[in-house]
Amino acid sequence: MTAPCGVPMPVAQTNGGPTVFVVDDDISVRESLELLIGAAGWRPQIFKSANEFLSFPQTAAPSCLVLDVNLPDLSGLDLQQVIAVERSEMPIIFITGFGDVPMSVRAMKAGAVEFLIKPFNDEVLIDAIQDALDRSKVALGQQAEIRKLRAQYDSLSPREREVMAFVVSGLLNKQVAFELGISEITVKAHRGQVMRKMKARSLPDLVNMGATLSVASCS
Known part of the structure; x- marks a missing residue:
């Protein structure tokens, strides 16, 4: 700089x-x-x-x-x-x-x-x-706090980031599955990994993290 x-x-x-x-x-x-x-x-x-x-x-x-x-x-x-x-x-x-x-x-x-x-x-x-x-x-x-969240987000796989983007935008698991062309069970598994890696205590917590990081749906 x-x-x-x-x-x-x-x-x-x-x-x-x-x-x-x-x-x-x-x-x-x-x-x-x-x-x-x-x-x-x-x-x-x-x-x-x-x-x-x-x-x-x-x-x-x-x-x-x-x-x-x-x-x-x-x-x-x-x-x-x-x-x-x-x-x-x-x-x-x-x-x-x-x-x-x-x-x-x-x-x-x-x-x-x-x-x-x-x-x-x-x-x-x-x-x-x-x-x-x-x-x-x-x-x-x-x-x-933002640096911490960014490090956690960077640990997500590309697919997990896609799932997180859809989830924080308000889509249900079956809707995310449709958007990504994968099964709902697979979405649930990725969602669980996202919650664990982001250390989110709840969905609203994850939504707040997404807002802080400006994570937007790729749809």
């Missing part, structure tokens, strides 16, 4: 606890935020530009980004678009000394947690960071 300006997106790395990334071209802001974040018990990672941030390995732990809108290379709003694709589990808190209403509306509509005008209250930022990290934890959990 490649980010704008030719910056390669590094492979994700697993780090310890929550990390708060900061991208701001003002050294005084970076230093003060580094101290504030560290004092709150989180791990700060500080960068002076968007490209410098993008060159840093991703983290598999909860994280968020405190991002200045005006940067010397890629703007904060443009970086937000990259993160929405490449690091969707990382919520963004915008900070700026030159904000306006259209800018803040654009940022919030794109999913920003908060849009703060400098100077801002430290407690307001701390609360926003905690909210962002909570969101990141939830997103990472959802991604892990």
Whole structure:
């Protein structure tokens, strides 16, 4: 994967606890935020530009980004678009000394947690960071669950995937048998294998898994 300006997106790395990334071209802001974040018990990672941030390995732990809108290379709003694709589990808190209403509306509509005008209250930022990290934890959990389901789905045989697609679309065993040109007994056997391999506790459970994986009928 490649980010704008030719910056390669590094492979994700697993780090310890929550990390708060900061991208701001003002050294005084970076230093003060580094101290504030560290004092709150989180791990700060500080960068002076968007490209410098993008060159840093991703983290598999909860994280968020405190991002200045005006940067010397890629703007904060443009970086937000990259993160929405490449690091969707990382919520963004915008900070700026030159904000306006259209800018803040654009940022919030794109999913920003908060849009703060400098100077801002430290407690307001701390609360926003905690909210962002909570969101990141939830997103990472959802991604892990999808990876697990995908691995289970990949273990199915081609025929089992066909049966699953028809079953989750609401077809009865005899209807699946007709669609695939096989016996109903064979359908029941494949269906049992699908339930076992997908670790589905019930048909509604399997239907939910199919919806999560966007499994559609091949009919």
